[in-house]
Amino acid sequence: MPSNAGTTRLVIVESPAKAKTISGYLGPGYVVEASFGHVRDLPRNAADVPAKYKGEPWARLGVDVDNGFHALYVVSADRKQQISKLVKLAKEVDEIFLATDEDREGEAIAWHLVETLKPKVPVKRMVFHEITKPAIQAAVANPREIDRDLVDAQEARRILDRLYGYEVSPVLWKKVMPKLSAGRVQSVATRIVVERERQRMAFRTAEYWDILATLAVANAGEGPRTFNATLVALNGDRIATGKDFEPTTGRVRAGAGVVHLDSGGARGLAARLQGRPFTVTRVEEKPYRRRPYAPFITSTLQQEAARKLRFSSQQTMRTAQRLYENGYITYMRTDSVNLSETAIAAARRQIVELYGERSVPPEPRRYTGKVKNAQEAHEAIRPAGDNFRTPGDVAKELSAEEFKLYELIWRRTIASQMTDAVGSSVSVRIRAVSSAQEEADFGATGKTITDPGFLRAYVESSDDENAEAEDAERRLPNLVKDQPLTADELAAQGHHTQPPSRYTEASLVKALEELGIGRPSTYASIMQTIQDRGYVTKRGQAMIPTFLAFAVIGLLERHYPRLIDYDFTASMENELDEIAGGDHAAVDFLTAFYFGSANGAGDQDIARSGGLKKLVTENLNEIDARSVNSIPLFTDDEGREVVVRVGRYGPYLQRAVPGEQQAPAAEGEEGGGQGDRAPIPEGLAPDELTPEKVHELFLGGGGERKLGDDPATGEPILLKSGRFGPYVASGERKSSLLRSQSPDSLTFAEALKLLSLPRLVGVAPDGTEVLANNGRYGPYVKQGDEFRSLDSEDKMFTVTLDEALALLSAPKARQRRAAAPPLREMGVDPLTEKPLVIKDGRFGPYVTDGETNASLRRGQTPEALTIEEASEMLAEKRAKGPAPKKTAAKKTAAKKAPAKKATAAKKTAAATKSTAAKKTTTAKATTARKTPAKKAAPRKATTSTD
Numbered sequence: 001m002p003s004n005a006g007t008t009r010l011v012i013v014e015s016p017a018k019a020k021t022i023s024g025y026l027g028p029g030y031v032v033e034a035s036f037g038h039v040r041d042l043p044r045n046a047a048d049v050p051a052k053y054k055g056e057p058w059a060r061l062g063v064d065v066d067n068g069f070h071a072l073y074v075v076s077a078d079r080k081q082q083i084s085k086l087v088k089l090a091k092e093v094d095e096i097f098l099a100t101d102e103d104r105e106g107e108a109i110a111w112h113l114v115e116t117l118k119p120k121v122p123v124k125r126m127v128f129h130e131i132t133k134p135a136i137q138a139a140v141a142n143p144r145e146i147d148r149d150l151v152d153a154q155e156a157r158r159i160l161d162r163l164y165g166y167e168v169s170p171v172l173w174k175k176v177m178p179k180l181s182a183g184r185v186q187s188v189a190t191r192i193v194v195e196r197e198r199q200r201m202a203f204r205t206a207e208y209w210d211i212l213a214t215l216a217v218a219n220a221g222e223g224p225r226t227f228n229a230t231l232v233a234l235n236g237d238r239i240a241t242g243k244d245f246e247p248t249t250g251r252v253r254a255g256a257g258v259v260h261l262d263s264g265g266a267r268g269l270a271a272r273l274q275g276r277p278f279t280v281t282r283v284e285e286k287p288y289r290r291r292p293y294a295p296f297i298t299s300t301l302q303q304e305a306a307r308k309l310r311f312s313s314q315q316t317m318r319t320a321q322r323l324y325e326n327g328y329i330t331y332m333r334t335d336s337v338n339l340s341e342t343a344i345a346a347a348r349r350q351i352v353e354l355y356g357e358r359s360v361p362p363e364p365r366r367y368t369g370k371v372k373n374a375q376e377a378h379e380a381i382r383p384a385g386d387n388f389r390t391p392g393d394v395a396k397e398l399s400a401e402e403f404k405l406y407e408l409i410w411r412r413t414i415a416s417q418m419t420d421a422v423g424s425s426v427s428v429r430i431r432a433v434s435s436a437q438e439e440a441d442f443g444a445t446g447k448t449i450t451d452p453g454f455l456r457a458y459v460e461s462s463d464d465e466n467a468e469a470e471d472a473e474r475r476l477p478n479l480v481k482d483q484p485l486t487a488d489e490l491a492a493q494g495h496h497t498q499p500p501s502r503y504t505e506a507s508l509v510k511a512l513e514e515l516g517i518g519r520p521s522t523y524a525s526i527m528q529t530i531q532d533r534g535y536v537t538k539r540g541q542a543m544i545p546t547f548l549a550f551a552v553i554g555l556l557e558r559h560y561p562r563l564i565d566y567d568f569t570a571s572m573e574n575e576l577d578e579i580a581g582g583d584h585a586a587v588d589f590l591t592a593f594y595f596g597s598a599n600g601a602g603d604q605d606i607a608r609s610g611g612l613k614k615l616v617t618e619n620l621n622e623i624d625a626r627s628v629n630s631i632p633l634f635t636d637d638e639g640r641e642v643v644v645r646v647g648r649y650g651p652y653l654q655r656a657v658p659g660e661q662q663a664p665a666a667e668g669e670e671g672g673g674q675g676d677r678a679p680i681p682e683g684l685a686p687d688e689l690t691p692e693k694v695h696e697l698f699l700g701g702g703g704e705r706k707l708g709d710d711p712a713t714g715e716p717i718l719l720k721s722g723r724f725g726p727y728v729a730s731g732e733r734k735s736s737l738l739r740s741q742s743p744d745s746l747t748f749a750e751a752l753k754l755l756s757l758p759r760l761v762g763v764a765p766d767g768t769e770v771l772a773n774n775g776r777y778g779p780y781v782k783q784g785d786e787f788r789s790l791d792s793e794d795k796m797f798t799v800t801l802d803e804a805l806a807l808l809s810a811p812k813a814r815q816r817r818a819a820a821p822p823l824r825e826m827g828v829d830p831l832t833e834k835p836l837v838i839k840d841g842r843f844g845p846y847v848t849d850g851e852t853n854a855s856l857r858r859g860q861t862p863e864a865l866t867i868e869e870a871s872e873m874l875a876e877k878r879a880k881g882p883a884p885k886k887t888a889a890k891k892t893a894a895k896k897a898p899a900k901k902a903t904a905a906k907k908t909a910a911a912t913k914s915t916a917a918k919k920t921t922t923a924k925a926t927t928a929r930k931t932p933a934k935k936a937a938p939r940k941a942t943t944s945t946d
Helices: 018-023 078-088 103-119 132-142 148-175 186-202 263-271 296-308 315-323 343-353 401-413 505-515 523-532 549-558 566-580 586-594 605-607 609-617 691-698 748-755 801-809 867-880 886-896 904-920 921-932 937-942
Strands: 009-013 031-032 095-098 121-126 209-215 225-236 237-239 277-292 421-432 438-451 484-496 534-541 543-544 630-635 641-647 651-656 676-679 707-709 716-722 725-730 733-736 759-763 767-774 778-783 784-789 825-829 835-841 844-848 853-855
Touching: 009 078, 009 277, 018 031, 018 315, 018 778, 018 867, 031 078, 078 103, 078 209, 078 566, 078 801, 078 867, 103 148, 103 523, 121 937, 148 566, 148 609, 186 225, 186 315, 186 549, 209 438, 209 937, 225 263, 225 586, 237 505, 263 484, 277 438, 296 315, 296 401, 315 505, 401 676, 438 676, 484 676, 505 523, 505 609, 523 534, 543 759, 549 630, 549 641, 566 586, 586 609, 586 867, 609 759, 651 691, 707 748, 716 748, 725 748, 733 748, 759 801, 767 801, 767 853, 784 801, 825 867, 835 867, 844 867
Parallel strands: 009 031, 009 095, 095 121
Antiparallel strands: 209 225, 209 484, 225 237, 225 438, 277 421, 277 484, 421 438, 534 543, 630 641, 641 651, 651 676, 707 716, 716 725, 725 733, 759 767, 767 778, 778 784, 825 835, 835 844, 844 853
C-alpha cells in the first residue's frame, strides 16, 4: 500500500513472525518492527525495583496502594535492547502505528509502548482481526486512538492479581511451605480439580446387573435380521442403572423404586426366559434433526484440539498463534461466535464447490454466544481471507501440528454454514413372560441418518471416550406392534458404577467458561500455571491434584472462603468488564477490594470484612499449620486415624489412635506427632490411597515391603522409600533403584542384583581391584582413583575384566563421547542474532545460543517451543547474571572472623549456634540456609498473572 509522499511510518507489532507477514503487505515508507510482547511490567522481585523507590513501604508490591493504586512499571531486562532500537526508529519516522492485538492485553501493550518510547510524532492505533493484505490495508486506512477504558481494565486486572498474589501467598509460605503461590484464578481452578478428586475419594462403587437379549425377526426382508435389546423393567418396576446409586455409599438411592438385580438374580431370570416368546409392545418413531455447531471460540478450540488431536491448551494456543501471525486464521483469542458477511459468503461458496448446492441452507446461519460475561468483539476463529484455502491448499506450507489445527478450524467453520443432519430415531419396547410368570420388558433404540448434512464435514468429539459418535447409525429391523420375536441369546451382564471422571484441560476450560471465570486470553496460562506450581499433575489427559493442592485449598476454604468462591471470582471478571466499558472506575474497584471501602465498585462481602489487606493479616495466628497440612483419609480397623501429612520433603502417611499425645509441629514443618509413618510413592493419585493400598504402604513399618530373604545371609531384603527415592536394603547394604526400574514392579531377583553392587569385576595385573557400580552420574568402572563411565546400566552386571581394563587404560579425553546432535535447530535469535539449538542435558532438554543455557520449563517440549519463547528464556537468564559462588563467600567470611580473635561474646554465640546445629538434621539446616523464612527469595513465585 503506498504511503504519503515523503512520509515514513513505523508499525509496531508484538512478534517477529507477525512483523514479517505484515511487512509483506505494506509498500515503501513502512518500517515494521516487533516489541517482543510486553515491554513493561510490575517489578518481579526486589532487584527489579529502582533504587529511588526501594525505601518506599509499597515497593514490595510494586503498587502504591495509598495513592490511587499507582503502578510502578519497569522495562524488562530482556526488552531493553529492543526498546532502544524502537526509540531510535521512532526518532527517524513521521508517524507511528501501534498494531498490537485488538483485546485488552494488546491495548495495554500499545499504551505501554507510548509511555516507554515517548514519541514526538503522531501515534495511531491500528487494529485488525486477521493478517491478510486487505485487512492490513483497511487497518492502515482506518486507525483509531488508544482505548483508555480497555487499558484501565487490563491495568486493574494486573494490579488485582499482584495484590492477591503478594498478600495471600505469604500466608501459604508460613502455614504450608515456602515458595508457594496463590492466584485469583489459579486458586479457583485448583479448587475445581481438588473438589473432583474429593468426590472420587469419597466414591463407593456398586454392582448391578441386567440382561442383554439378542432378538431375531422372521422374514426380515431388507433390514437386519437380529438386534440387541436390554432388560429395562421387571413386573412394571424399572431395573436399576448406575444413576440409581448413591456415589458415597454404593447403595440404591432412597425412594428410587427400582429392582436391583445381582449376579444370581440376573442369571436366574435369563434362564427362566429361555425359550419363551418375545413380543413387540410399542414402536415410537420420531424425526431426528441435528443443527451444526457454532464456529470455534478460544475455549471450544482448546477443547476439541484436546479431544481430537491430544493437544494441551498451551500447545493449541502456540500453534494457533503461528497460524494467525502467518495469515492462515483470524485472531485466536475470542469468545464471539459471529462470522462476518464476507466469511459467511466464503464458506457458502466453498460448500457448494465441495459438497453441492443441497448442502447449503437457503439462509445463512448466524449464531448467538452462550458464554457467561462474553466480552471481546472479534469474529469467531476461522480461516483467514475472503476465499478460504482448503487443507489441501496449505498442506505443503504448514508443519504437521499446524496442518492438523488448521484443518480442524476449517472443517468447523465450513460445517457451521451447512444444512442440518436429518433422519429418524426409533424406540422399541419388547415383553416376555418368564416360566415363573414374571413380566420382563426389554428396550432398544435405533437411529438412521437420511441426510448427513454438516456431518459430512465435521463431527464433534465428546469428553466421554465411550460415547457414541453423532454420525453413528443404529439400524433396527422394520418392527410393528404385536410382532413376535425369538431370543437367539440371553446373556446376564454385570456393571459397576464409576466415579466422576477427572478433569482434562479441555473439560476444566469448559468448567471455568461456564462459571464465567477467566477469559480467552487466560485459559491456556491458567492450565500451565497450576501445573508449574506443583498443584496439578497430568496422567495422560487427566489432571490430578497433588496433596500440596489439598493443603493449600483446605487453608483457603477454611480461612478465606470468599477468595476462592466461584461467584465471587466471576463477579470480579464482570466488574473488570464494566471498567472496560467505561461504566466503573478502576480506582474505586481496587479500593473496595483491598481496603474494604464500600463506596463504588467492589465485592461487598470483602468490603464488609475490611478488605483483602485486613482479611489476610488479622487472624493469621489462628491458622493451625498442622491442621492445614493434614488431610484425613479414614479410620482403620484398629481405630487408628489415617491422615496424609504435607511435609517439607513431600507428603507422607501417618496413623495414630485418636487422643494419642501429639508433639507440637512448627509452622511449615513435618515434625511433631506420634504413630506410624509411611512415605507416599511419587505419582500415586489421592484417590488411589484406598485402605488396601495404605495397609500395603505401612507393611513392615515406614512403608517397607519385604521382597524375600537373602539366600547368602538370611537377612530380609526390603524395598524402602527414602527422601531421595526408592531403594533396597538388607542388613548394612543399601542400593538405589536404577532409572529404568519401578518400585511397583521390582522383583526379588532384581533386588539381589542391586545389592551385589559395587560388583567386583576382577583383579588387575597390578593386584588392584576393578569394581563396577552406579553413581550420581550413572554407571561406571573404577580402579583405584581412576573412573570411566559405562554406556548402559546393564553393563554394571556384565562388563568383563578385559573390557573394564580397556576402558580404564584409554585416556579420559577419548572417553568423551562425540557430542550428541541437537534435538532441534531453531534458527537465529531475533535479539542477539546467534543461532539457537535445543539440546538434551543431564537435567533434561535446554535451549542454548552457545554461551547462555536455559532449561525448558515444565510442560514445554522441544518440538513446540517457539523461537520467541526461546529468545525470552535466554534473555531472562542473561539478565539474572551468573550464579554467586557460595564456596568463595564462605572462605571470605572465615578469614574475616578468625576464631582466635573472637570476643567472649562471639565465642558464646558461636557455641550456642554450634549446639543448636547439632540438634538439627543436616537436611533441615541446609534448607534453612537456602530459604530464609522472611527474606525476599521466595517473592518471585507470587507473581501470578492469571
